[in-house]
Amino acid sequence: MIVLKAAQQQLLAALQSVAGIVERRHTLPILANVLVRKSGETIEFTTSDLEIQVRTSATLGGDAGTFSTTVGARKLIDILRTLPAEQPVSLTANGNKLTLQGGKSRFTLQTLPSDDFPLVNEAVDFGPAFSVPQKTLKHLIDQVHFAMAVHDIRYYLNGILFVAEGRTLTLVATDGSRLALAQAQLEADIPKQEVILPRKTVLELMRLLKDGKTAEGEEDAQIEMRFAGNQAKFSFSGMEFVTKLVEGKYPDYNRVIPKNHKNIITLGRAPLLASLQRAAILTSEKFKGVRVNIDPGTLRIASSNAEQEEAKEELEIDYDGPAIEIGFNVTYLMDALGNMGQEMVRLEMHDGSSAALITIPDDNGFKYVVMPMRI
Numbered sequence: 463m464i465v466l467k468a469a470q471q472q473l474l475a476a477l478q479s480v481a482g483i484v485e486r487r488h489t490l491p492i493l494a495n496v497l498v499r500k501s502g503e504t505i506e507f508t509t510s511d512l513e514i515q516v517r518t519s520a521t522l523g524g525d526a527g528t529f530s531t532t533v534g535a536r537k538l539i540d541i542l543r544t545l546p547a548e549q550p551v552s553l554t555a556n557g558n559k560l561t562l563q564g565g566k567s568r569f570t571l572q573t574l575p576s577d578d579f580p581l582v583n584e585a586v587d588f589g590p591a592f593s594v595p596q597k598t599l600k601h602l603i604d605q606v607h608f609a610m611a612v613h614d615i616r617y618y619l620n621g622i623l624f625v626a627e628g629r630t631l632t633l634v635a636t637d638g639s640r641l642a643l644a645q646a647q648l649e650a651d652i653p654k655q656e657v658i659l660p661r662k663t664v665l666e667l668m669r670l671l672k673d674g675k676t677a678e679g680e681e682d683a684q685i686e687m688r689f690a691g692n693q694a695k696f697s698f699s700g701m702e703f704v705t706k707l708v709e710g711k712y713p714d715y716n717r718v719i720p721k722n723h724k725n726i727i728t729l730g731r732a733p734l735l736a737s738l739q740r741a742a743i744l745t746s747e748k749f750k751g752v753r754v755n756i757d758p759g760t761l762r763i764a765s766s767n768a769e770q771e772e773a774k775e776e777l778e779i780d781y782d783g784p785a786i787e788i789g790f791n792v793t794y795l796m797d798a799l800g801n802m803g804q805e806m807v808r809l810e811m812h813d814g815s816s817a818a819l820i821t822i823p824d825d826n827g828f829k830y831v832v833m834p835m836r837i
Contacts, residue, residue, distance in 0.1 A: 464530055466505055466522035470564060473522060473551060474542040476512075477535065479701060480509045480516040484535045490580070490756055495532035498553075499578045502526055505788040505816040508533060508581070512664055512703045515582040522551070530576035533560050541569050582704050584691035589655045592626060595682035596698055598646050602633045603664060605644035605828055608797040610661055610820035611637035618710030620661050624689070627654040634715045639793045641718050647828040655689045658708035663694075672699060719829055720819045723810035725783045727756065731807045735799040737775035741765040742792045744773040751837045752792040756811070758782045765792070774801050788814040795820075798830045799814065 466473065480496060487786040488494055488511070497508040503526070506518040536797060541562060551564040603622070611619035614637065623634040629648045634641065659667075672683050685698035695704040741752050745765045761779045763813045766772040788811065798820055799807065810819040820830040 463555045465523040467552040468522040470545045470549040471547045476520045480688045481535045483511050483514045492574050496535040517702045531573045532777040548714045559618045584695040588690045591688045593684045593686045596671045596685045597673040600673045602644045606635040608644035609635040609642040621641045621658045621708045623712045625656045626652045641831040652691045657689045663705040726741040729780050742774045753837045757788040789835045794832045
């Protein structure tokens with residue numbers, strides 16, 4: 463049976479959209495495979511790592527009828543990548559083998575039975591669905607993902623908190639030393655739903671989400687979200703993405719965000735980021751600390767290391783408040799500034815020993831809290 467017959471780039475695009483979660487090494491060999499299901503004209507590709515399941519469908523020609531099998535996802539993609547983009551390719555089933563043919567190249571691949579593929583059991587208690595443009599969600603994730611913890615014993619920090627309530631969608635990430643919050647408006651009122659998406663899910667969504675329009679003149683491509691007690695489900699661009707959630711109680715992020723700071727500086731994001739990047743070169747590898755001195759009219763950044771090398775940077779600012787000296791992990795500042803696209807940023811501080819708040823002028827939807835460090 464000819465399972466499909468299409469241009470190389472069509473098949474490769476469909477497979478790459480689902481293959482991001484596939485681990486090269488797994489205790490279950492079948493999880494290295496992609497589940498291929500054909501029904502009439504439509505063919506479905508599904509991958510899973512037992513925590514996340516991604517599915518997409520496409521019309522890729524071939525014989526009519528029903529067929530299903532599983533085949534090594536990475537091998538198939540690696541072979542397709544070596545073929546020319548316009549090359550017509552075909553997949554033919556013969557017993558427990560699949561043959562991929564393109565031009566005069568021919569590859570015979572081993573398969574495993576589709577019945578053995580462990581599909582995720584979808585939850586039955588999903589809350590009401592709501593949608594935002596894909597580029598909106600991508601932008602929100604970009605603004606906060608860098609503040610997620612990595613392999614923290616407080617497992618609930620190894621992900622992003624999603625809160626849909628009323629007409630607001632809020633994303634929060636923290637590793638205990640810093641906290642990033644980003645918000646967007648929803649088109650409809652939503653009863654409060656709160657879930658923690660795992661780190662791997664977040665990174666995969668970032669890879670898959672589009673940040674442009676679907677086609678000339680059309681509305682922005684949407685992503686539909688539904689949350690259950692132990693699962694989240696996303697539908698977008700012909701794809702279905704189901705993921706387990708991180709269990710646990712997320713910290714009360716509102717208590718962490720400083721309020722009523724009196725010392726406020728508004729300055730250019732790019733010049734500040736460039737100064738920090740230069741100062742970071744001579745920081746200690748281990749501590750990455752920079753000292754920031756704020757005086758009327760001037761912001762100074764200084765760094766040094768164990769070799770007694772030092773860097774000094776100076777920026778002119780519009781500020782006439784008290785002098786403040788404060789230390790920061792420079793990576794924390796660069797992460798936030800590097801993931802923002804705005805021209806101006808606002809620094810709000812109380813003194814040298816309190817958390818600083820970075821916001822965007824004229825945009826209340828983004829807040830970044832960073833704890834000071836002793837230099």
